[in-house]
Amino acid sequence: MENFKQFLVALSSAVVVGIVSIIFVARWVCHYREGLAWDGGQAEFNWHPVLVVSGFIFLQGFAIVVYRLPWTWRYNKLSMKFIHAGLHLLAFIFAVISMVAVFDFHNAAKIPNMYSLHSWLGLAALILFCLQLVLGVGMYLIPFTPASWRAAFMPLHVYSGLLLFGSVIAVALMGITEKLIFGLSNPKYKDSPPEAIFVNVLGVLLVVFGALILWIATRTAWKRPSEQILHTLHTNGEADENSKVGPSLAELSDAADAEPDGDIRRRSYKLDDQEN
């Protein structure tokens, strides 16, 4: 992998910032707020930020970059697809439970649902995330999806995934804004009590986490090497040129999804050297 040290710094920063964000949201609801419970009250609402930060943001972030981890390149691509899809499914389940918590709380407290821009965009993100998950599984995990469909859909799959990830963070920042305005009364948000500063810092951490994940996900030099490209080069007698065409390979590697993994792997060339 090119710039392996830079990759390690970015990845470990993302892990640290992500874990610190989860600690911050847990401390917010347990220290400054009413803790966690499933009782229709404020403590049930508190599951909303906790599950969004830990699931819909942290898990989704790592689901996105899981192919980038060089330690996984020795494993079958199909296994990695299952991990990628599985982490996204887990993130989706966290997000759904977090929504249920809010609806329960709103209904018990007779607060209207779905009136704010935060709720509109949050629900839209959840529905589109579900659609992305279903289409992703249909395209890349069902063996008889035509190769041409897989290749044609990949740019949209990548773009939608990154856009949804960024949108979920934006929606979380709107949620933090709402909660601090509604939740702080004496002193108010504008008086900057310790809770306000603390949760603002959580917002900044979420932005930094998002920026790191997007950086890792968009460095083409850090992509998992494509088995298919290596095979194609071999059959074209260009295998010796591997080192010179590195970046272009990375660019094209999405196309690898156009063929079933097992088949690619069996035909792959010099794969073990590349993967270890």
Add this chain to the structure above:
Amino acid sequence: MENFKQFLVALSSAVVVGIVSIIFVARWVCHYREGLAWDGGQAEFNWHPVLVVSGFIFLQGFAIVVYRLPWTWRYNKLSMKFIHAGLHLLAFIFAVISMVAVFDFHNAAKIPNMYSLHSWLGLAALILFCLQLVLGVGMYLIPFTPASWRAAFMPLHVYSGLLLFGSVIAVALMGITEKLIFGLSNPKYKDSPPEAIFVNVLGVLLVVFGALILWIATRTAWKRPSEQILHTLHTNGEADENSKVGPSLAELSDAADAEPDGDIRRRSYKLDDQEN
């Protein structure tokens, strides 16, 4: 240009959604709010959303995709760089005036400045945008910046530009949330009066505008063809392969900034055919 019709649909959708957003924000402040003035009151505050939407979002969006417009490919790259930088500078000026309006309003109304996450992230975005502008001019408009620096800095320049654009939209959505909560009292935001629905729709329009600009900006097939790459291919005797290496060319074309434009243009090969 590949998929020219698709490009036209995306671009014209972005233009329409962007203009409708500006009409929405103008109608918001003029019909539902106190209109526009520079008097330290609510009408001065109203310049904040108007200038952010029209300048920091709309102008920045088109500054980002200006290289993608095929009608501009006949013009010298250096001229396009000036337009790219000029539109960003204009967006920055709009943003600075929009900030001054808020600080003036806050100071006159004795509301604290810089307490909210919206204000923290908004100011951070403005400062980083200024830094991006200064570094961009220093790297790509000062003729004696080393070519290696230009090439090395380009991935960071592109990533930061897109991240800042997305962040500005996220910060605007937080601002809309704040203003609707603070501005609506009888009926409140949660009662969904017409203003709340109208401004929520404005928020959705901003997200759609951002998504369209990011789609256009990240389609490598729609990049301005690089003069330098064509020249390099020619000197390597690979000019006949042009049609086969299209996507890889697009990927690499940022590297064209590594050389002064005039020089590239004089040495370029088959350029007029490519540009018209």
